[in-house]
Amino acid sequence: MSFDSFRFHPQITAGIRDLGYHTPTPIQEQVIPHALDGRDVIGIAQTGTGKTAAFVLPILQRLMRGPRGRVRAMIVTPTRELAEQIQGVIEALGKYTGLRSVTLYGGVGYQGQIQRLRRGVEIAVVCPGRLLDHLERGTLTLEHLDMLILDEADQMFDMGFLPDVRRILRLAPAQRQTMLFSATMPDAIRALAREALREPQTIQIGRSAPVSTVTHAIYPVAEHLKTALLIELLRHTDTGSVLIFTRTKHRAQHLSDTLARMGYRATALQGNMSQNRRQAALDGFRSGRYQILVATDIAARGIDVAHISHVINYDMPQTAEAYTHRIGRTGRAARTGDAFTLVTRSDTGMVRAIERLIGEPLKRETVPGFDYHAAAPAHDARSDHAPRHHAMPRHYEPHSQDERDNRAPRRHDAQERRSDTAPRRRDVQEWRSDAAPNRHKPRSRDTSARSTRADRSDRTVSGRRRP
Numbered sequence: 253m254s255f256d257s258f259r260f261h262p263q264i265t266a267g268i269r270d271l272g273y274h275t276p277t278p279i280q281e282q283v284i285p286h287a288l289d290g291r292d293v294i295g296i297a298q299t300g301t302g303k304t305a306a307f308v309l310p311i312l313q314r315l316m317r318g319p320r321g322r323v324r325a326m327i328v329t330p331t332r333e334l335a336e337q338i339q340g341v342i343e344a345l346g347k348y349t350g351l352r353s354v355t356l357y358g359g360v361g362y363q364g365q366i367q368r369l370r371r372g373v374e375i376a377v378v379c380p381g382r383l384l385d386h387l388e389r390g391t392l393t394l395e396h397l398d399m400l401i402l403d404e405a406d407q408m409f410d411m412g413f414l415p416d417v418r419r420i421l422r423l424a425p426a427q428r429q430t431m432l433f434s435a436t437m438p439d440a441i442r443a444l445a446r447e448a449l450r451e452p453q454t455i456q457i458g459r460s461a462p463v464s465t466v467t468h469a470i471y472p473v474a475e476h477l478k479t480a481l482l483i484e485l486l487r488h489t490d491t492g493s494v495l496i497f498t499r500t501k502h503r504a505q506h507l508s509d510t511l512a513r514m515g516y517r518a519t520a521l522q523g524n525m526s527q528n529r530r531q532a533a534l535d536g537f538r539s540g541r542y543q544i545l546v547a548t549d550i551a552a553r554g555i556d557v558a559h560i561s562h563v564i565n566y567d568m569p570q571t572a573e574a575y576t577h578r579i580g581r582t583g584r585a586a587r588t589g590d591a592f593t594l595v596t597r598s599d600t601g602m603v604r605a606i607e608r609l610i611g612e613p614l615k616r617e618t619v620p621g622f623d624y625h626a627a628a629p630a631h632d633a634r635s636d637h638a639p640r641h642h643a644m645p646r647h648y649e650p651h652s653q654d655e656r657d658n659r660a661p662r663r664h665d666a667q668e669r670r671s672d673t674a675p676r677r678r679d680v681q682e683w684r685s686d687a688a689p690n691r692h693k694p695r696s697r698d699t700s701a702r703s704t705r706a707d708r709s710d711r712t713v714s715g716r717r718r719p
Contacts, residue, residue: 258284260309261316263348268309271344277302282455284310287431292452294445295433298580301457303433304341307401311375312346314399320351321372323392325399328378328420330408332357332527333534335377338403342375351375356382356392359527366391380408380416387423394424402448405434405441406573414440421448436573466579468610469617470593470603476628478594479510482566484619485592486516486544492561493537496546497578499567507566508546518544549574557581565593572605592617 255268255276276284279297286293287310297303311325318324329335335355342353353375354368362385369392376383376392386392400421402408408417430449434441445452473481486494498504501522508520519533519542536542538557549569563579579591593614595603607613618624 253281258288258309260313261349263350264309264312264316264345267345267347267349270347273305277306279303279455279457280306280309282457283307283431286453286455287429288313290429292429292449293431294437294449294452294454295431295457296435296437296455297433297457298435298576304338304403305345307403307431307433308338308341308345311399311401312342312349312351315351315374316349318398319396320374322396323369323373323376323394324396325375325401326378326383326394326397326424327375327401327403328380328383328408328417329403330379330411330413332359332379332530333521334404335379336531338377342377353377356386357527358382358385359530362386362389362391380413380420383420384416397425397428400424400428400430400448402430402432402444405432405444406436406438407577409438409440409444414444417444418447435577466589466591468579468591468593468614470595470614471617471619472595472597473624474628475596477624477626478566478596479507480626481594481619481622482507482564483511483514484622485564486511488619489562489590491543493540493557493559494544494562494564495557495560495581496544496564496566497569498546498548501548503567504546504548508544511544511546516544517542518546521545521547523548549578560589562590562592565591568593568595568599568602572602572609575602575606576609 253276255265255273258276260268279295279301280303283293283295283303283306287307295303295306307327311327315324327335327338329338332355335357339353339355342351346353352371352373354365354373355377356365357379358381365382365386369386383392387394402417405417408414430452432441432445432449432452437445471481471485482496496507498507501524504522505520505524508518511518519536521530521533521537525533533542533545537545546566560581563581565575565578569575569578575593579589603614
């Protein structure tokens with residue numbers, strides 16, 4: 253099958269050809285016909301499958317007919333990064349259509365968004381909190397809405413945005429086409445789908461398992477040695493661009509600063525950064541100015557960078573599905589990639605859950621020459637300090653494990669996003685005797701290689717922070 257079989261408007265076809273698209277991906281092949289027929293759709297697919305184009309193309313096709321200058325299609329997404337990514341797809345595919353789109357999210361001023369809305373747009377890509385703010389201000393109306401897309405619905409659930417989403421659904425016209433896309437379908441999302449969609453066509457592509465082009469390895473290590481082991485991994489491994497995930501915003505920033513002081517081209521991406529700084533970090537990572545990006549889970553589905561060679565989980569994700577989303581940033585477009593995870597004894601349960609998900613045991617690895625028995629500094633047995641036995645530069649300043657700055661109350665008592673603050677389940681079972689690591693050098697690859705105050709859009713709704 254080719255894109256020509258969908259019989260898109262010639263101006264849309266021209267945008268498709270400019271991007272070099274010839275054959276639709278499985279999710280596009282199955283979703284687009286139902287979407288073009290006006291049916292409600294549930295699309296279950298992991299990141300990197302081409303689902304954004306699966307809903308953008310039908311939106312463009314529908315909006316080529318009918319009035320312009322009013323919001324007729326809306327895409328609701330959980331993060332600013334995802335909103336900008338979707339906006340880029342709309343601009344590329346709709347290059348010749350004359351259709352206009354706007355992104356609406358917090359962390360930036362209202363005036364520029366209001367001016368765009370007043371000039372007239374047909375498509376809005378929004379985060380729930382800022383959308384509700386515009387509706388309350390009267391700067392946006394949903395009365396002309398024909399199509400509503402809920403993207404990354406399970407992530408919106410994880411981040412506590414379902415009350416906002418339900419409010420948006422109540423405000424939207426009853427007569428509309430609705431599509432919901434999600435990598436997983438927990439019970440809460442199934443319930444939401446029953447409320448929001450009418451006789452939907454469900455399309456599921458594959459299972460929620462990592463792509464086959466990714467090689468997995470775990471590195472057992474004591475908590476206080478994680479930073480030292482990470483640095484040894486970076487020294488011993490040939491890498492291209494590296495994406496490192498941490499559990500908290502404070503840790504992401506501190507680890508990024510530590511790597512930068514050691515001479516690595518590293519930057520952070522975390523929720524306390526202003527939108528301008530977040531965009532600069534993403535742009536720098538895409539361009540190669542930064543080789544290492546240290547991020548929280550808020551970025552797991554919002555980063556669309558083709559050349560990531562390694563994903564390193566500095567902290568274990570909260571769920572096995574979150575592991576899938578994290579490592580889905582590498583091994584894309586038929587390229588190979590590596591996923592390294594630093595694990596402690598308390599991560600045993602999550603290791604087993606991931607192994608069940610991927611259907612095979614995770615390979616245990618060690619770094620030759622690393623002192624795994626080095627004691628934690630006496631003044632803080634829990635601290636994440638590198639042992640003095642390692643030849644670390646004098647400017648190396650490791651950080652404490654017990655970082656709780658991220659959970660301090662912010663102005664207006666806004667709570668931090670769940671993805672950055674919710675404590676992980678701890679399984680304190682000891683390692684199995686058969687899980688001892690093998691001595692093996694990390695697999696080499698030959699690859700080229702603060703916070704700002706929340707504005708009104710970040711106020712809490714039902715005790716949860718808006719995006």
